[in-house]
Amino acid sequence: MSRRQFVLGSTAVLATPYVEKVVRPKGGTWEFEISRVDVALRGLDPAHEGLRVAQLSDLHIGPSTPDGRIIHAVRMLEREGVDLVVLTGDYVTNKGDPLERVQELLTGIHIPAFAVLGNHDHWTAPAYLRQGLERANITVLQNTHTVTRIRGAPLTVLGVDDARSGHADVEATFRGAPTSGSRLVLAHTPITADSLPESQGLLCLSGHTHGGQVYVRGITERVYAALDSPYVRGRYDLRGNVLYVNRGLGYGRGGRKYRIGADPEMSIFTLRRFEA
Structure with missing residues (x-):
């Protein structure tokens, strides 16, 4: 059995989160789904039991993504009462997009x-994009980590830079970081999860795949696996850690860019302490 066959056949276990479609009252192309996922993690600080983390990914701001979809997703964050927001890359597509x-x-x-x-x-x-994110009061992590206090307890956020473009450095990201307690890993490219320290009870949040963009169960997974990208959408339990691949909000305006079987997604995670 090849590595990819093993991944697809055993370790890549897709979860079935509770999914709620968010639709504009009169319909429209900016609708998206909210996936609500409970994740039990070893080592989670007791203060973070029930902590809610929202993930936005692959916005691809520009002609292929309705601004209204992103605006509504941002508004939903406070309505949902989340404690933390993470964004996992691809804010634009090319230099012709409105970067500002x-x-x-x-x-x-x-x-x-x-x-x-x-x-x-x-x-x-x-x-330029990093500067824009920071001006929006969003902390950008490129192969580094930071410790923030939420509910009076430390939470380590580790940001691995993009692997697809050759910028990922997992070793640098984890260097000097706490080795216990509440820890969250951000990585645009899902395959980065294969390089994380084993059996650490880490939650790694990624995007990149758009859930396959055009998704046919069984076939899409095989195509991505053949391209050395076996993690397409949803939850995977890998080497003692948890990976979640968000389908992203971008693409899907009219007939210019479209999705089939892979609706745009905002995911909201509720963190739980793992009870052996």
Whole structure:
């Protein structure tokens, strides 16, 4: 059995989260789904039992993504009462996109927020996009970590830079970081999860795949596995850690860019302490 067959056949266990579709009253192309996922983690600080983390990914701001979808997702964050927001890359697609809109659309986030860059960000204007995110009060992590206090207890956020564009450095990200307690890993490219320290009870949040964009169960997984990207969507239990691949909010305006079987997604995680 090859490594990819093993991954697809055993370790890549897709979860079935509670999914709620959020639709504009009159319909429209900016609807998306909220996936609600409970995750039990070893080593989670007791103060973080029930902590709620929202993930936005692959916004691809520009002609292929309705601004209204992103605006509504940002507004939903406070309505949902989440404690922390993470953004996992690809805020634009190419240099022709309105790069200044990244800061404008995300400035409405008034909850502690952390981000990593994606491959399209690196191929476009990484320094400019990082600056825009930081001006929106979003902490950008590139192969580094930070410790923030939530509910009076420390939570370590580790941000691994994008692997697709060759910028990932897991060793540098974890260097000097706490080795216990509540820890959250951000990585745009899902395959990064294979390089994380084993059996640490880490939750790694990623995006990149758009859930397959055009998804046919069984076939899409095989195609991605053949491209050395076996993690397509949802939850995977890997080497003593948990990976979740968000389908992203971007793409899907009219007939220019579309999704089939892979609706846009915002995911909300409720963290639980693992009870052996």
